[in-house]
Each structure stands twice: as structure tokens, then as C-alpha cells.
Amino acid sequence: MIENIRERIQKLIKSREFIICGICFILFFFLVIRIFDLQIVKKDYYLNNYIQKAQKTIYSSGTRGNIYDRNGNILAYNKLAYSVTMEDLVESGNTKNNELNSIIYTAISLIETNGDTLDGSFPIILDSAGKPEFSFASDSARNTFLINVYGLSSKEDIATKGLSDASALEVFTYMCGKDKYELGDEYSTDMKLKILTVRYNLSLNSYQKYITTTIASDVSDKTVAAIYENSTKLTGVTISEGSIRVYDESSCFSHILGYTGLISDEQLQELNAAGGDYVSGDMVGKSGIEEVMDTYLQGKRGEETVFVNSLGSIIESVSKTNPEAGNDVYLTIDKNLQIASYNILEQKLAGILYSKIKNGDVQNTANSTMNIGIKEVYFQMINNNVLDLNSFSDDGATDNEKRVYSKFKGKFDSVQSYLSSQLYDQGQTTLSAMPEEYQTYVHYIFDLLKNDNILVEDNIDTKDETYVAWNNGSIGLSEFLSHAIAENWIDASNISPDSRYADSDQIYAALAEYILSNLSSDSGFSKKIYYYLIENGTISGNEICMLLFDQGVLAADEASYTSLASGNGGTAYNFMMEQIRLIHITPAQIALDPCSGSVTVTDPDNGNVLALVTYPGYDNNLLSGKVDAKYWNSLNNDLSLPLYNRATQSRMAPGSTFKMVSAVAGMESGVITPGTLIHDEGLFTKISPNAKCWKYPSSHGDVNVVGALSVSCNYFFYEVGYRLSLGQTGVYDSNQGLSVIKKYAEMLGLTSLSGVEILENDPLFSKTDAVRTAIGQGSNAYTGVQLARYVNTVANSGKNYSLTLLNKVVTPSGTVEKEFKPNLESTAAVSQSTWDAVHQGMRSVATTGTGAKTFKDFPIEVAAKSGTAQENALRSNHAVYVAYAPYSAPEMAMSVVIPYGDSSGYCAEVVRDIINFYFNGPGETSIEDGTASVPSSGIVGD
Structure with missing residues (x-):
């Protein structure tokens, strides 16, 4: 019996069923242990790990706050708009680059x-010849870009x-290559750049999968429909609802308000280092x-925590914090003013140009009124x-157009x-023997080679005989x-990589080919x-005037076009002058002297800036949120420099507007009194070289300080500067005089930044020639806003306020979060008799x-001072004016600067009309008709 049982057991053990059951039991045993380990022993660890992998945070931007003027008139606000956004949802693998590039190409198309x-x-752009070039704002931005592109750890x-x-070409080529984004020849260079822009910005968000990258904002309904219709081919691309920034009267406020844009790598680092909470993709002020x-303006970011499945789709929302609107900012600016x-x-600039343009060739000489020939105007188009x-x-x-071409x-x-x-030396001509026109073309080639760093200026021996011969025109281009x-x-x-190891003949052949091929695509040469x-x-x-109609610069006018097409002599001149008078062609478009200027109006009671x-x-509007590349390029190539804030950045000699500083310095230092008479002899001979009064060879005779300011007598202030330089020794020492003058310039707020919150260049007090410094020459150089602060201080008898553009910050609920109080930096220690x-x-x-x-007959009492300054004898003088009104109880102070504006008398007319508008409104201002205001004051001396 026992033997039978043993045999049965042995048979069972040896059976296939037993072995299979044993294996199953062992596997089940280990499975139970594993389940126990997962659900009991390591429950917390795996739960947390799951949450980390499946839980994501999605950010949404808060609405940016509005910007208002002092009276609550809106200057910048937000408008609902649709944007095309993208996430990188393409799975990793050998084909990822091709798939992602194809998606982006389709979306762009x-x-x-x-x-x-x-x-x-994207800091790489294409130049006029279609070649990549960098457009960095700083070395820091360049370093950050290279770190991101090449995956480096530090600079x-x-x-x-x-x-x-x-070089830009090397970086561009690398990014298009197999080691980066694999952009093949199926894409044009322009399209490659566009795809790189999207790929690069996507990469900046790669650490946070659910932050989207905006491809295009404020898109049309047609684009929205097209994206939705092609959604199956556009993995990760979607339409988002958001807002864009809108600016009222943009040209008038552009330099004050600025614009917004996607945060750059450099800004992201700087703002977060300063305690900010920014992420890539945020829209910030630029x-x-x-x-x-x-x-203050930046809204608070909203956050939504969600769970996603393995495909990235949201399956559950865990928590959500709604975004909050930013604060509103109120400025001190008066919108209407x-x-x-x-x-x-603008109308005064148009009027000055209108008065200077002549129908024919113009031959200007040094120190004369610089007129403009009509052909210069045609060419400027x-x-x-x-x-x-x-x-x-x-x-x-x-x-x-075809005929002109x-x-x-x-x-x-x-x-x-x-x-x-x-x-190629086929009957080569020396430079001086060439016609003037062809000399111009050859000089252009010389400059082209220098600008392209082919002709390396640092390597040139300027004393070399051949170089000297080139400069005096006695050899030709080939020989040089x-x-x-x-x-x-x-x-x-820099001609081509292969040229590095070529011999002289090969290099010359490559150089000649480079010159001729580049000229064919060089707009400057054209x-x-x-x-x-x-x-x-x-x-x-x-033909030039007809081109203005052909290209839509001027609104269609069949009668005018037909008249111009008839070719009658004088038609073009009369037509162009009328367009200038009507400001259909603006001073900025003409870009001849004068084409620019600045006005700053302040409140003497507190330093508030009323107009800048x-x-x-x-x-x-064309730069905010996204940059219109064509428009940006036009701004950068505009000869009137529209991006340059002349009120805060353009420094120039103040001319005779500086004379109040010298008057205060002279009276307070005791070298003159209000009653001191100085005889103007026309030529000031106490220094060498001699200094002239503007009235020389005539003179102003005997004048005191009031009369000297009134007629702007240079001689009087030369003498003041000279006396301030004598000191106790009685020997002329220019540095002594400069130190005294600077002391009072500082009291009047002229040697420091004005205080306005936007970018401003430092003032430059003169470091040479106390006598000429006393009339605003020497090396004095100040911006319009600094001159405004100075006259603001003079108007209120020495209270030196920091100028400000900021009034208050208000929360979305209407609570004043921050109010900007007047900042009285100092009060000048000047006696009342001096001020009087x-x-x-x-x-x-x-x-x-x-x-x-x-x-004359102006109903408002104005106190003023004119000034002119010469920078170039072959260009018109700079025109400067400072003023305040009313004289007895100042409510406004101002500076007007017109570079190359000929005469301060023209600035005075701008001052007069602005004061008239300020106190009487638009109905009383003759210039409000919107046409050129031809100057009537004429050239006045100062």
C-alpha cells in the first residue's frame, strides 16, 4: 500500500502537469510578493512617482494692465485676438526632426x-543679399543664444x-544640419530661417512640456479656419484665444510707451535674477x-494642475487658479498736449523745408543758410x-516703373x-582722372570692402607710398x-573659405569677382x-512723382497722374511742393535738414512731464507682441532715425540757452551785479583765438545782464566767463572758470540725468574753454529733456525737481497701489536779486x-531764451529754445530742439503755438489746420 502511494507520488511528480503547476505556483508566489511590495511596502514611493509623471501644470497669462494719461485718457490697452500656438508633441525617434519640420512648414505656409x-x-536675420547676419543687442545676448543653441553649460x-x-552663417548652417534640426535643401533659406525661429523658441520651452509657444498672434479668421481644417496634419498646433497690445496715436507716444514682445533669453535671466517670476513665452515690455x-503692468499668471494620459491628453483637472489682470499705470502726460x-x-519742420527747397541746382557755402535743390528731394524718395x-x-x-527700371x-x-x-586693367584710369561720378562708384567699392572686413583697416599702413598715392588719386583701382x-x-x-590658401593672382581674381557680383545685389550701390x-x-x-502713386505712397489721383505723365516742365516741382505743404510727403520721409526734433513740456510746481x-x-502697434519684419527693417534703414528718442538721447550744444547759468554764476560769484555794464566790442581779444559776438563786426554797445540775455550778447558772457576764470591770482585759468560755472549748472539741474524713467543719455558739461563755455559752446552737450529740467528750475526760482513721467499705479479694483510724489532734489542757493x-x-x-x-501781440506773457549751435559748417545750425509761461506765475516750462533747424526763431514759433494750445485749446491755434507752417520769424542772432 505504502509502495503504491510512493509510486503514485513519484509518477505525479514526474508528470508534466505537476511540473507546470509547480512553475505556476512559484510564479504566483512571486507575483503576490511583488504586489505586496508595490501596494504595501512601497506604496508611497510609486504613488508619488505616478503623480509626478502624470500630473502637469498648465500656465495662462494674466491680462496686461492699461496705460492712461494724467486725465484718464487711454494710451495703451488690450484687444481680443486669436493666436496660433504650438507644443512639441512629436514622439522622439529618428524621424522626429523631419516630422516636426514638416508640421511647422505647413503651419507657416x-x-x-x-x-x-x-x-x-530670433537673433539671426537675412541681409539685403539674403545672407545670415546676427542682430544681437548685446554681447550677453549673443552668449546666451550660443549657450542655448549648442547646449553649453556656461559662457x-x-x-x-x-x-x-x-559667424551667423556658421551658426545657421549648424542649426540646419544633421546634428541639430536637419533642415534639408527642400526648404529655401528664408523658410529655413522661419522654421529655425519656431524650433528655437520651442526648445526654450522644452523643459516644461505644457507651456505653448506662440507661432503667430492676432491672426485672421481665415488663418483660424485653415488651422482647424488641417488639424490632422498639425500635431501640437492649435488656436488660442488671447489679447494683443494696442496703442492709440502710436506715432505721438511711441518713444514714451515703447512696446511689448516675447521675453528674450537675456531678459528672462535678468528679470528672474531680480526676483521676478517669468517663464519663457511670457509677453513683457521691451x-x-x-x-x-x-x-506692475504684468498680470498674475494663472495655473491649472491636471492629470494626463500616456498620449498627453488631459484626463482630469485637479486644481485651478485663474489669472489676474495687471495694474493700470497713469502717466503725467497730457494726451491732447x-x-x-x-x-x-511736424508742421513747422515741413514749413522750414518748404521754405528751403528751390527749383533748380543749389550751391551752398559754409556758414550760409543751407537751401535744398528739388532734385535732392526726388532722390530722397x-x-x-x-x-x-x-x-x-x-x-x-x-x-x-518699368521705364524707370x-x-x-x-x-x-x-x-x-x-x-x-x-x-582687369583694360586701359585702367587713375582715380583722379575718372569722371566725378565714377570716382564715387570706386570709393563705394573701397567702403564696401572695409565694411565686409575684406580690406582690414587695422592692417593698412597709412604712410605706405601706394596708399598715399591712392588717397591723392594718382593710381587706379587695380593697382591699389x-x-x-x-x-x-x-x-x-572673408571672400571665400577657399581663398585663404590661394596665391596672389587667385586672390585678386576672387576679389574682383566678389566686387562685381556683390554690386549687382547691393541696394546702396544701386x-x-x-x-x-x-x-x-x-x-x-x-517720373519720380508718378512712382509715388504707382507704389501707393500717395492716394490715387488720376488728374495729377495724367498731368505728371504729360512731362510738362515745372509740373513735378509744383506737385512735390504741394505734397510737402499738405504733409502728404512728411519731413521724415524727405530726411533732409531739418527732419527731426523734440519738445519737452514740464510743470514747474512738481517736475511732472506734460509732453515728451x-x-x-x-x-x-507693428512691433508689439510680434515684430513686422518688413516694417522693422524699414525703421532701421530710415535716414530720419525714427527709433531714436531725440528728447532723451540726442545730445547737442545748448547754445545761448546756457547763458542763464553764466548769468547766475557771475552775479552769485560777485564778478558782476545786475547793474554792471559791459561794453560789447564785437571781438573778444582777451583769449586766443579771439571769440566773436554773433553781431560782429557790429556790436551791442553797453549792456547789463538783463540786456545781454535779451539780445543774447555773446561778448557780455565771454567777459563773465573770463572774470570767473581769474580767481584770486588775477591770472586767467580756464579750469577755475569751468569749476565755478559747473557749480551753478549743477544747482540748476543741468549736470545730471533729468529723472524721467525711460532711457536717457548722460549730460556732458564742458571740459574746455571757460569763455566759450559761458555762451553754451565748449564741449557742453545736453538732451532736450535735460534742458527742460533746467528751465523748469529757472522758472520756479531754483527748485530742482526730478522730472517724472509717472503719476500713479491703480489696481484692477480701482485702488491706488502706488502714487508718485514730486521729488525735490535740491534748491539752488541763489539770491532773489539774481533771480529777478x-x-x-x-x-x-x-x-x-x-x-x-x-x-509780438501774443496775449500770454512768455519768458524765453534762444540758442543756436554749429556742428558742421556745411550743414545748418542746430536750433534750441527754452521758455516758461505765464511769466508772473509759471504753469509750464519747455524746451524745443530742432537739429540743423537753421534758426532758433523757428523753434520760438513752435514754443508760441504750443503755449497757445495749452492755454486756449485747439480752436485758438492757427497751426491746427494740418498743413506746413512756413516760418515767419526769420533768422535771428543768438
């Missing part, structure tokens, strides 16, 4: 087909990896008040890119042939370039040719002095 443009900042790695001198007050001041300044040269050869070009092409081919003969190669002044590697075509009458003024005008302005003399002198400027003609 849909966006652009429907008339919209891309967002996103030290840039040098270690040999990237310190990496300049102006938008940048200065970003932490700002707009009126901008328009008054091309030179300042008012007209698009590329459109002349388009398939859809008008007959007039045909004339250009014929001339270009002729010039190219001539230059080719000079380069051959010598430059032999002397290693030419960097062949403009030189157009200049001579217009100058010699091959292209007529009628820079002309010309720009449309910050200075004020009387400034008042007499407007009654009997240099401004008497401008302010």
Missing part, C-alpha cells in the same frame, strides 16, 4: 497664405568650443514705460526707401562694364587692390546710380529781444 506673419524673436564653454568668433513698469505738440513740430526699388522689376510693375538697368550695365575694365593683397591688407578668408540718373535728368522729377515729443515717431535779473532778461527776450517778432 497656412499662416502666410492667409496674409498673417510669424511671431518669435566659458563658448571659448572652449571655439565658438567665440562663430522699451519705454512698457519695460520700466512691466512688473502731446498730440498737438507732435503735430505742431529712393534713398530713404520711400519707394521700393525691387518693385520696379516685378511682373506687376506699372509702365512707369529700364533706364537704371542700362546705366548699371554700363557702370559694371567700366568697373570691370578697371579691375594688387598692392593691398601683397601687403596682406586683404583678408581672403542708389548711387539712381542719384546720377536723377541728377543728370535721365530720370525726371515727373520726439519727431519722427513710429507705429509701435534772470527772469527779467528772459521776459525781455520775448518783448524787445531776439524773440520779439515771434511773440
Whole structure:
């Protein structure tokens, strides 16, 4: 029995069923242990790990606060808009780059087909020849970009990896290559750049998968529909609802308000280092008040915590915090005054130009009133890119455009042939023997090679005989370039990589080919040719004026177009002058002297800035949120420099407006009294070289300080500067005089920043020649806003307030979170008798002095001081004016600066009209008709 049981057991053990059951039991045993370990022993660990992998935080931006003027008039606000956004949801693998590039290409194509443009900042752009170039704002931005592109740890790695001198082309090529984004030849260079822009901005958010990247903002309904219709091909691309920044009267306020844009790598680091809470993809202020007050205007980010499945789809919302709107910022600016001041300044500039333009050739001489020939105006339509040269050869070009282009092409081919003969020594001509026109072309080639760093300026021996011969025109182009190669002044590697190891003949051949091929695509060279075509009458003024209609610069006018097409002599001149008078063609478009200026109006009681005008302005709506690349390029190539804030950044000599400083210094130091008479002899001979009064060879006779300010007598203030320089020794010491004058300039707020919160250049007090410094010459240089602070201090008898643009910050609920109080920095220690003399002198400027003609019968009592300053004898003088009103109880102080404006009398008219507007409103201001205001004050001496 026992034996039978044993046999059965042995048989069972040896059976296949037993073995299988045993294996199953063992596996089940280990499974139970594993389940026990997962659910009991390590429950917390795996739960937390699951949550970390499946739980995501999605951020949403808060609405940006509005910006208002002092009276609650809105200046900047938000408008509902749709944006195309993208997340990188493509699975990793060998085909990821191709798939992602294809998705982005499709999205870009849909966006652009429907008339919209891309967002996103990228520090590589294409130049006019289609070559990549960098557009960094700083070395720090360049380092950050290279670190991100090459995946480096720090800026030290840039040098270690040999990237310190990496060119834009090298970085572009790397990013397109197999080691980065794999952009093949199926894409054009322009499209590659656009795809790189999206890929790069996507990469900045790669650490946080659920932060989207905006591809295009404020897109049309057509783009929205197209994205939705193609959603199956656009993994990760979607439409988001958001807002865009809108600016009212943008040109008038652009330099004050600035604009917004996607946060840059550099800004992200700087703002967070300063305690901010920013993430890549945030919209922040880029300049102006938008940048200065970003932490107040920036809304609070909303957060939603969600669980997602393995495909990234949201399956549950855990918690949600709604975004909060930012605070509103109120400025001290008066919106109506700002707009009126901008328009008054523009109309005066147009009037000055209108009075200077002559129908014919103009021969100006040094120190004369600089007139403008009408052909210069015609050429500026091309030179300042008012007209698009590329459109002349388009398939859809008008007959007039084709005719103009045909004339250009014929001339270009002729010039190219001539230059080719000079380069290849086929009857080479010395530079001086060439016609003036061709000398211009050759000099352009010389500058082109320097700018492209092919002709390395640092390597040139300026005493070299051949170089000297080149400068005096006794050798030709071929001889000079051959010598430059032999002397290693030419960097062949910048012609082409293969040229580095070539011999001299090969380098010369490559250089000649480089020159000729580059000239064919160089817009600057084309403009030189157009200049001579217009100058010699091959292209007529009628044709230029017709081009303005052809390209939509002017609204269609069939009668005018027909009249111009008839070719009648004088038609073009009369037509252009009328467009200037009506300001259909603006001073900024003409970009000839004068084409710019600034106005600053302040409140003497507290330093509040009531108007801060820079002309010309720009449309910050086209830069905010996303940059219109074509518009940005036009701004950067505009000869009137619209991006430059002239009120706060343009420094120039103050001229005679500085004389109140010298008057105060003289009286307070005791070298003169209010009653001291100084005889103007016309020529001040106590220093060498001698200094002249502006009235020389005549003179002002005996004048005291009031009279000297009234008639702006240079001689009187030369003498004051001289006496301040004598000190106790009785020996002239310019440094002694400078130190005294600077002491009082500092008291009057002229040697420090004005206080306005936006970017401002430092003032420059003169470091040379106390006698000439006393009349505002020497090396004195101040911005318009600094002159405004100075006259503000004079107007209130020495209370030196910091100027401010900020009034208050208000929360969305209406609570005042922060109020900006007046900041009285100092009070000048100046006696009342001194102030009385200075004020009387400034008042007499407007009654009997240099401004008497401008302010004759003007109902408001004005105190003022004019000033002119010469920078270049072959250009007009700078015009400067400071004033306050009413004289007895000042409510406003102001400065007006017109670079190359000829006469301070023209500035005085701007002052008069702005004061009239301020106190009487638009109905009483004659200049409000919107046309050019031709100056009537004439040239006045100061």
C-alpha cells in the first residue's frame, strides 16, 4: 500500500502537469510578493512617482494692465485676438526632426497664405543679399543664444568650443544640419530661417512640456479656419484665444510707451535674477514705460494642475487658479498736449523745408543758410526707401516703373562694364582722372570692402607710398587692390573659405569677382546710380512723382497722374511742393535738414512731464507682441532715425540757452551785479583765438545782464566767463572758470540725468574753454529733456525737481497701489536779486529781444531764451529754445530742439503755438489746420 502511494507520488511528480503547476505556483508566489511590495511596502514611493509623471501644470497669462494719461485718457490697452500656438508633441525617434519640420512648414505656409506673419524673436536675420547676419543687442545676448543653441553649460564653454568668433552663417548652417534640426535643401533659406525661429523658441520651452509657444498672434479668421481644417496634419498646433497690445496715436507716444514682445533669453535671466517670476513665452515690455513698469503692468499668471494620459491628453483637472489682470499705470502726460505738440513740430519742420527747397541746382557755402535743390528731394524718395526699388522689376510693375527700371538697368550695365575694365586693367584710369561720378562708384567699392572686413583697416599702413598715392588719386583701382593683397591688407578668408590658401593672382581674381557680383545685389550701390540718373535728368522729377502713386505712397489721383505723365516742365516741382505743404510727403520721409526734433513740456510746481515729443515717431502697434519684419527693417534703414528718442538721447550744444547759468554764476560769484555794464566790442581779444559776438563786426554797445540775455550778447558772457576764470591770482585759468560755472549748472539741474524713467543719455558739461563755455559752446552737450529740467528750475526760482513721467499705479479694483510724489532734489542757493535779473532778461527776450517778432501781440506773457549751435559748417545750425509761461506765475516750462533747424526763431514759433494750445485749446491755434507752417520769424542772432 505504502509502495503504491510512493509510486503514485513519484509518477505525479514526474508528470508534466505537476511540473507546470509547480512553475505556476512559484510564479504566483512571486507575483503576490511583488504586489505586496508595490501596494504595501512601497506604496508611497510609486504613488508619488505616478503623480509626478502624470500630473502637469498648465500656465495662462494674466491680462496686461492699461496705460492712461494724467486725465484718464487711454494710451495703451488690450484687444481680443486669436493666436496660433504650438507644443512639441512629436514622439522622439529618428524621424522626429523631419516630422516636426514638416508640421511647422505647413503651419507657416497656412499662416502666410492667409496674409498673417510669424511671431518669435530670433537673433539671426537675412541681409539685403539674403545672407545670415546676427542682430544681437548685446554681447550677453549673443552668449546666451550660443549657450542655448549648442547646449553649453556656461559662457566659458563658448571659448572652449571655439565658438567665440562663430559667424551667423556658421551658426545657421549648424542649426540646419544633421546634428541639430536637419533642415534639408527642400526648404529655401528664408523658410529655413522661419522654421529655425519656431524650433528655437520651442526648445526654450522644452523643459516644461505644457507651456505653448506662440507661432503667430492676432491672426485672421481665415488663418483660424485653415488651422482647424488641417488639424490632422498639425500635431501640437492649435488656436488660442488671447489679447494683443494696442496703442492709440502710436506715432505721438511711441518713444514714451515703447512696446511689448516675447521675453528674450537675456531678459528672462535678468528679470528672474531680480526676483521676478517669468517663464519663457511670457509677453513683457521691451522699451519705454512698457519695460520700466512691466512688473506692475504684468498680470498674475494663472495655473491649472491636471492629470494626463500616456498620449498627453488631459484626463482630469485637479486644481485651478485663474489669472489676474495687471495694474493700470497713469502717466503725467497730457494726451491732447502731446498730440498737438507732435503735430505742431511736424508742421513747422515741413514749413522750414518748404521754405528751403528751390527749383533748380543749389550751391551752398559754409556758414550760409543751407537751401535744398528739388532734385535732392526726388532722390530722397529712393534713398530713404520711400519707394521700393525691387518693385520696379516685378511682373506687376506699372509702365512707369518699368521705364524707370529700364533706364537704371542700362546705366548699371554700363557702370559694371567700366568697373570691370578697371579691375582687369583694360586701359585702367587713375582715380583722379575718372569722371566725378565714377570716382564715387570706386570709393563705394573701397567702403564696401572695409565694411565686409575684406580690406582690414587695422592692417593698412597709412604712410605706405601706394596708399598715399591712392588717397591723392594718382593710381587706379587695380593697382591699389594688387598692392593691398601683397601687403596682406586683404583678408581672403572673408571672400571665400577657399581663398585663404590661394596665391596672389587667385586672390585678386576672387576679389574682383566678389566686387562685381556683390554690386549687382547691393541696394546702396544701386542708389548711387539712381542719384546720377536723377541728377543728370535721365530720370525726371515727373517720373519720380508718378512712382509715388504707382507704389501707393500717395492716394490715387488720376488728374495729377495724367498731368505728371504729360512731362510738362515745372509740373513735378509744383506737385512735390504741394505734397510737402499738405504733409502728404512728411519731413521724415524727405530726411533732409531739418527732419527731426523734440519738445519737452514740464510743470514747474512738481517736475511732472506734460509732453515728451520726439519727431519722427513710429507705429509701435507693428512691433508689439510680434515684430513686422518688413516694417522693422524699414525703421532701421530710415535716414530720419525714427527709433531714436531725440528728447532723451540726442545730445547737442545748448547754445545761448546756457547763458542763464553764466548769468547766475557771475552775479552769485560777485564778478558782476545786475547793474554792471559791459561794453560789447564785437571781438573778444582777451583769449586766443579771439571769440566773436554773433553781431560782429557790429556790436551791442553797453549792456547789463538783463540786456545781454535779451539780445543774447555773446561778448557780455565771454567777459563773465573770463572774470570767473581769474580767481584770486588775477591770472586767467580756464579750469577755475569751468569749476565755478559747473557749480551753478549743477544747482540748476543741468549736470545730471533729468529723472524721467525711460532711457536717457548722460549730460556732458564742458571740459574746455571757460569763455566759450559761458555762451553754451565748449564741449557742453545736453538732451532736450535735460534742458527742460533746467528751465523748469529757472522758472520756479531754483527748485530742482526730478522730472517724472509717472503719476500713479491703480489696481484692477480701482485702488491706488502706488502714487508718485514730486521729488525735490535740491534748491539752488541763489539770491532773489539774481533771480529777478534772470527772469527779467528772459521776459525781455520775448518783448524787445531776439524773440520779439515771434511773440509780438501774443496775449500770454512768455519768458524765453534762444540758442543756436554749429556742428558742421556745411550743414545748418542746430536750433534750441527754452521758455516758461505765464511769466508772473509759471504753469509750464519747455524746451524745443530742432537739429540743423537753421534758426532758433523757428523753434520760438513752435514754443508760441504750443503755449497757445495749452492755454486756449485747439480752436485758438492757427497751426491746427494740418498743413506746413512756413516760418515767419526769420533768422535771428543768438
